[in-house]
Amino acid sequence: MQPTTHAFPENARKALSDERLQKVLAIAPAGFVNRRKQAADRLPEFEALRDQGRDLKNHVLANLDTYLEAFEGKVTEQGGHVHWCRTDQEARDAILGICRKVGAKTVTKGKSMISEEIGINDHLEANGLTPIETDLGEYIIQLRREPPSHIIAPAFHLSKADVEGTFRQAHTDLPADRVLDEPKVLIAEARQVLRRKFQQADVGITGANIMVAETGSTVIVTNEGNGDLTQILPRVHVVIATIDKVVPTLEDAALVLRLLARSATGQEASAYTTFSTGPRRPGDLDGPEEFHVVLLDNGRSALLGTEFQDVLRCIRCGACMNHCPVYGAVGGHAYGWVYPGPIGSVMQPALLGVKEAGHLPNASTFCGRCEAVCPMRIPLPKMMRHWREKEFEQNLQPAAMSRGLALWGWFARRPALYHAATKMAARALGMLGRGKGRFARLPLAQGWTRHRDMPAPEGRTFQQMWAEKKAAEKKGTR
Amino acid sequence: MADTRPAPRVGLFVTCLVDVYRPTVGFAAVKLLEDAGCTVEVPASQTCCGQPAFNAGDRATARDLARSTIAAFEGFDHVVVPSGSCAGQIRKHYPELLADDPAWAARAQHLSARTHELVSFLTDVLGVTDTGARYDGTITYHDSCSGLRELGVKEQPRRLLAKVEGLTLNELPGAEVCCGFGGTFCVKYPDISNRMVEAKTADIAGTKADTLLAGDMGCLLNMAGKLKREGSAVRVRHVAEVLAGVTDTPPIGEPIKSGRA
Missing domain, CATH: 3.40.50.11810 (Rossmann fold)
Known part of the structure; x- marks a missing residue:
């Protein structure tokens, strides 16, 4: 997927004028927000779990090599294979290699953000394979050839009517006069179509919400059961995951799961939580003949030991974007690549570079709601600020803004001059604005006055009035 | 019961926007503080807390302004700010900004601990009801x-x-x-x-x-x-x-x- 993150302001403008999208955004995030709050309120130890989650991941990140090697050892011991991949290209090659080796034609897929990150679908298609998304949301956007707009709800930007239109266009073998007006009916239709695909698949690719070092297990959570069919029915199961997903023990996995479901959808547990441990063993009733884990770095290890390390605690619940007023205004596609919302505003500069993705950490009011709900207590605003520091160091900020701030900084360092200047500004603006009390237009402030008036100052500064008051009091007591 | 303790000496951090736009808020703050028994002073050497620079990624300017704010407000029992945003800058971010500066880290911590947003200072510190x-x-x-x-x-x-x-x-x-x-x-x-x-x-x-x-x-x-x-x-x-x-x-x-x- 070619990033359009550099064009964030234009993407945002498009999203803001898209009435259909705005209707969806006016309703959808509130559902997530309320359900998360209710789930958190029902669990008295929820805040303590967040502390434990943070501490767990910090421990893992400090000992990442140990746990990854332990995980690999267990996978291998059980007859599976781990493919270490430094880059997205290496991961694509590894997956295509596995598919080719078994002569695969059809590949089913569970939902995986990493597969979006490495663009595996396009790569498989370009090489003559047919990838089929089996998560309902992913299936819908695959039919529409769109990227996901949310990390747990890929078709977040679509309404029921949009989905109906998509299905009518895609499922041409079904009767044209069928009724498709209820979510229930749409789901049933998708199930019916996908059931056949599950049976045709030679390889199933899933992501992993967690990797467990002590058992060599990978864990996925879904609410549709599609992940299970993806990994059980084909002969080969490929797990694609990044290095930050490992935890030491099953106990630790349970902690992550308790935080994940509540933060993501407000559920106590997702409908399906599935642990995969190696290929089918003698005597097992089902399971794949081959089990592969494609373990991807793609820039993450470079964040270790930097001011961005904490972002690797992310468990991809989506709570930050559900609570973000900027995401709520423009939706996920405006962010221009795989990860939207506050987590995207920290991850995308790391993965794409600050030149491509510099807008994202700037497009935040630092309102702090993302950090307030993050189950892993990732200080997202602080890390966005660190990206702004990188931009500042590289002189990448808009020139007018930098000049304005530099001028302001020069005055602010010189109190006497600063107070003289503010006194003049307050006086001038106060005189001009007192008639109406506000300005509908102001030179150098079009960004502000395009959409709102600028209230006029009272006309004198507090410092000026305070000094006069003190002088008068002194005179009075003399 | 007469309170014989000396009146708390409060330094008012005015904030740029109150200073320029709405001095009324500054005088309202002074009145609330004086009514609650404080003596209020307004150091003339204060300018801005530095948050615009801090949030623009300009840590050098943010540090300079943090240092001059700290210097301007040393010696007060409390520093009160009619803004949660500027108070947050001083309380939460000054210690972080100056953590590696041996000459200033402790002074930043000291100011942070004594700085309050106006309304919460009235209720939580002074017990105004x-x-x-x-x-x-x-x-x-x-x-x-x-x-x-x-x-x-x-x-x-x-x-x-x-x-x-x-x-x-x-x-x-x-x-x-x-x-x-x-x-x-x-x-x-x-x-x-x-x-x-x-x-x-x-x-x-x-x-x-x-x-x-x-x-x-x-x-x-x-x-x-x-x-x-x-x-x-x-x-x-x-x-x-x-x-x-x-x-x-x-x-x-x-x-x-x-x-x-």
């Missing part, structure tokens, strides 16, 4: 993000407003959602900011309140500017004005009546 003010109107209250999430200012203004005679509080749905100001954000991304403040003014209209209050001038200028552009009659004031009973200045964005100096 009633400011004795009167305001005839139905108000709604917006929780500014930094005060709320960095400093935990939520119930404090509501407790004091509940004691203001004649005042009714209609809670604002989404009071904890950002108004879209965000410092330079609102001019860097005006269209997104506008979408956010539009949602806010729609919520404000829904409360049927005649007055909007908040504790931060940035948010107030943003919301007042949008309300006025939309032709709304809602009056906008800083919470300190109502708590101090200092409401003879026209609301934010309203014309100064002729004949008044």
Whole structure:
């Protein structure tokens, strides 16, 4: 997927004028927000779990090599294979290699953000394979050839009517006069179509919400059961995951799961939580003949030991974007690549570079709601600020803004001059604005006055009035 | 029982926006503090807390301004700020900014521990329960993000407003959602900011309140500017004005009546 993150302001403008999208955004995030709050309120130890989650991941990140090697050892011991991949290209090659080796034609897929990150679908298609998304949301956007707009709800930007239109266009073998007006009916239709695909698949690719070092297990959570069919029915199961997903023990996995479901959808547990441990063993009733884990770095290890390390605690619940007023205004596609919302505003500069993705950490009011709900207590605003520091160091900020701030900084360092200047500004603006009390237009402030008036100052500064008051009091007591 | 302790000596950190836009808030703050038994001083060597530089990624300027603010406010029992955002900068971010500076780290910590947002200082530190003010109107209250999430200012203004005679509080749905100001954000991304403040003014209209209050001038200028552009009659004031009973200045964005100096 070619990033359009550099064009964030234009993407945002498009999203803001898209009435259909705005209707969806006016309703959808509130559902997530309320359900998360209710789930958190029902669990008295929820805040303590967040502390434990943070501490767990910090421990893992400090000992990442140990746990990854332990995980690999267990996978291998059980007859599976781990493919270490430094880059997205290496991961694509590894997956295509596995598919080719078994002569695969059809590949089913569970939902995986990493597969979006490495663009595996396009790569498989370009090489003559047919990838089929089996998560309902992913299936819908695959039919529409769109990227996901949310990390747990890929078709977040679509309404029921949009989905109906998509299905009518895609499922041409079904009767044209069928009724498709209820979510229930749409789901049933998708199930019916996908059931056949599950049976045709030679390889199933899933992501992993967690990797467990002590058992060599990978864990996925879904609410549709599609992940299970993806990994059980084909002969080969490929797990694609990044290095930050490992935890030491099953106990630790349970902690992550308790935080994940509540933060993501407000559920106590997702409908399906599935642990995969190696290929089918003698005597097992089902399971794949081959089990592969494609373990991807793609820039993450470079964040270790930097001011961005904490972002690797992310468990991809989506709570930050559900609570973000900027995401709520423009939706996920405006962010221009795989990860939207506050987590995207920290991850995308790391993965794409600050030149491509510099807008994202700037497009935040630092309102702090993302950090307030993050189950892993990732200080997202602080890390966005660190990206702004990188931009500042590289002189990448808009020139007018930098000049304005530099001028302001020069005055602010010189109190006497600063107070003289503010006194003049307050006086001038106060005189001009007192008639109406506000300005509908102001030179150098079009960004502000395009959409709102600028209230006029009272006309004198507090410092000026305070000094006069003190002088008068002194005179009075003399 | 007579309190024989000396009056707490408070340094008022005015903030840039109160200084330039709305001195009334500064005088309201002084009145509230003096009524509660404090002596208030306003160091003339203060300028800005440095937050604009800090949030623009310019740590050098942010550090310089942090140091000069620390120097300006040494020696006070408390430093009080009529803004959650600027108070948050001093309390939360100064220690972080100067952590590696051996000459300043301890001084930053010391100032951080003594700095308070105005309303929470009145309630949490001084134990004020009633400011004795009167305001005839139905108000709604917006929780500014930094005060709320960095400093935990939520119930404090509501407790004091509940004691203001004649005042009714209609809670604002989404009071904890950002108004879209965000410092330079609102001019860097005006269209997104506008979408956010539009949602806010729609919520404000829904409360049927005649007055909007908040504790931060940035948010107030943003919301007042949008309300006025939309032709709304809602009056906008800083919470300190109502708590101090200092409401003879026209609301934010309203014309100064002729004949008044």
